[in-house]
Amino acid sequence: MVDLELHVSLPDTGVQTGIYAKFFHGLSNPTRLRIVETLLDGERSVSQLVQTLGATQSQVSNQLACLKWCGYVTSRQDGKYVLYRISDPRVRTLLQLAREIVADNAEHIQCCTRM
């Protein structure tokens, strides 16, 4: 079980912060983000995601594994399919909030040409 004591606005030694950094890392890849966006529309099988995203099966499976580790998605077996869904409704809120922030700061955002 992970230590989840929260240190809201105090920087810590980096241990707990690392968990949140990894959590955000989950959404830091276009393919993963598109998977999450697709799943926000409802449950999907891996092959459906492959077709929708135009990505390879391996790519989708691997990114789904990552999203699962990070707690964004959950899966269940349905016959020969595996259906994935968003594990927490607040993920939608998180994405909407990010969109609003990006939209309102558009003129300042170029995003990390360097580093």
Next chain:
Amino acid sequence: MVDLELHVSLPDTGVQTGIYAKFFHGLSNPTRLRIVETLLDGERSVSQLVQTLGATQSQVSNQLACLKWCGYVTSRQDGKYVLYRISDPRVRTLLQLAREIVADNAEHIQCCTRM
């Protein structure tokens, strides 16, 4: 000026999604996340951040540049210091929301051992 038409729950070709992915990338590094958390407590100079985080000056400057590109922080010169601050109050909400999601899914979160 960046194209910011929003395609809320439709996966796109990856172009717009890429912007959001890069935005989240801003918070996907422990050092950057700690910088953001520190700045949520108020404006700080680079050297203050260096001391608080125990990171090198180069590291902090580089990560601040990244956060600036991503739209998280803004800076102003104050004498020989450069003071950084969070550019949008909703960044706090974003982090709080992430904490809540992580906390409530703790048992599922290991975070990307692979990939």
Next chain:
DNA sequence: TCTATATATTAAGATATCATAATATGTTAT
């Protein structure tokens, strides 16, 4: 101007991530 201090930038090696391809596992139906 010269010096000290603060910050930014750049370069280079180490590490992490990603895409691709190949292979393995699992499920269903014959």
Next chain:
DNA sequence: ATAACATATTATGATATCTTAATATATAGA
């Protein structure tokens, strides 16, 4: 059991990111 399909895993090389060290720029004060 075998074949066909769906998904997961692993390995490899390419690319991106991070850390460290070195250097450059900027500001303030003597």
